[in-house]
Amino acid sequence: xxxxxxxxxxxxxxxxxxxxxxxxxxxxxxxxxxxxxxxxxxxxxxxxxxxxxxxxxxxxxxxxxxxxxxxxxxxxxxxxxxxxxxxxxxxxxxxxxxxxxxxxxxxxxxxxxxxxxxxxxxxxxxxxxxxxxxxxxxxxxxxxxxxxxxxxxxxxxxxxxxxxxxxxxxxxxxxxxxxxxxxxxxxxxxxxxxxxxxxxxxxxxxxxxxxxxxxxxxxxxxxxxxxxxxxxxxxxxxxxxxxxxxxxxxxxxxxxxxxxxxxxxxxxxxxxxxxxxxxxxxxxxxxxxxxx
Numbered sequence: 001x002x003x004x005x006x007x008x009x010x011x012x013x014x015x016x017x018x019x020x021x022x023x024x025x026x027x028x029x030x031x032x033x034x035x036x037x038x039x040x041x042x043x044x045x046x047x048x049x050x051x052x053x054x055x056x057x058x059x060x061x062x063x064x065x066x067x068x069x070x071x072x073x074x075x076x077x078x079x080x081x082x083x084x085x086x087x088x089x090x091x092x093x094x095x096x097x098x099x100x101x102x103x104x105x106x107x108x109x110x111x112x113x114x115x116x117x118x119x120x121x122x123x124x125x126x127x128x129x130x131x132x133x134x135x136x137x138x139x140x141x142x143x144x145x146x147x148x149x150x151x152x153x154x155x156x157x158x159x160x161x162x163x164x165x166x167x168x169x170x171x172x173x174x175x176x177x178x179x180x181x182x183x184x185x186x187x188x189x190x191x192x193x194x195x196x197x198x199x200x201x202x203x204x205x206x207x208x209x210x211x212x213x214x215x216x217x218x219x220x221x222x223x224x225x226x227x228x229x230x231x232x233x234x235x236x237x238x239x240x241x242x243x244x245x246x247x248x249x250x251x252x253x254x255x256x257x258x259x260x261x262x263x264x265x266x267x268x269x270x271x272x273x274x275x276x277x278x279x280x281x282x283x284x285x286x287x288x289x290x291x292x
Contacts, residue, residue: 014275021263037158038068038078038189043100051118059114059147061107065089066154067099068163080192081163088167110149148172155247156184157248160290162195163187164247181258184247184271195243195287205282210241210280213255216272234265248290252276 047061067085070078086095086102093109094102150170157164185196201209209217215226217240223233230237239262246255252275259269276291284289 008012039070040066040155040156041069041099042290043103044064045103045107046108047111047115052117057118057146059111059149061110062148062150063103063107064150064152065099065103065138068155068158068165077189077192081187081189084187084192085153085165086187089151114147143270157250159248161189162290163189164249166247179259180269182245182256184245184248184256197242197246200284200287201282202284206242208282209274209279212238212274212282213242214271216274216278217270220273234263236263239263249273252291253279 043063043065045061045063049059049061051057051059067121068078068081074082083095083143086097090102090106091109094105097105148171150172151167152170153165153167155163156166164184164186167185169183170180172179174272187193188195197205197209214230214237217230217235218224218227221233224230226282227237230240240257243255243257243261245257248254251273253273255272255274257270257272260266262270280291281287
């Protein structure tokens with residue numbers, strides 16, 4: 001049965017079974033310092049989907065989502081931002097629903113797809129366990145399908161007419177830790193449109209921005225002194241390039257590279273900060289105020 005819970009309940013229940021890698025949101029307990037922050041609304045949901053009555057197998061779904069919202073009548077820009085976030089979080093099929101209803105419909109959709117894909121495997125697992133000799137029962141794992149989906153999303157930065165939004169998805173299908181992926185999207189608050197690299201940077205920015213990313217990784221990695229040393233530290237240098245997965249911060253523009261994006265032996269996601277001073281020459285004139 002689906003229930004709405006406080007953020008603390010969702011976090012406590014979910015953290016008890018899985019260790020999560022954070023996208024780096026709210027390092028000081030709140031979004032990055034803002035000059036003109038929009039009000040927000042928090043939604044959270046915890047759901048358990050049992051595969052069948054016979055199989056001791058289930059999926060836990062936990063959603064913890066902060067949504068920017070106007071205090072009174074939503075502006076056209078805010079409505080566009082909210083619609084874009086619903087598409088990113090829940091897929092386009094739920095765009096016409098209010099946020100809380102879209103979240104519940106998404107959880108129901110995920111649960112039905114999970115049952116459709118795994119119920120036969122779970123029942124076969126139970127059958128195999130029942131046919132196993134008692135002396136070998138300890139080998140069987142009836143909770144093989146005790147899986148988890150966790151989505152945490154919220155405002156990362158809200159200042160100077162722009163907003164950065166963070167989405168972290170963690171899926172656990174029996175691993176010691178969940179598979180985490182962090183995605184960022186940036187909005188122009190004046191009209192609700194998305195700010196991507198093509199809109200933010202001058203023409204031909206790719207080579208210069210790539211060099212700044214390489215230099216920033218060197219600066220923030222203790223084991224590396226020169227760009228050429230990255231290869232010796234398991235980085236795939238050809239993968240270090242602008243990927244449109246970035247957010248604004250007080251320090252500068254922060255790029256996110258998820259697990260294995262920079263190489264199969266890089267053990268965790270990597271955030272790369274390019275200072276405002278360093279990135280300002282690459283900004284189009286209309287965005288240079290962000291670096292001031």
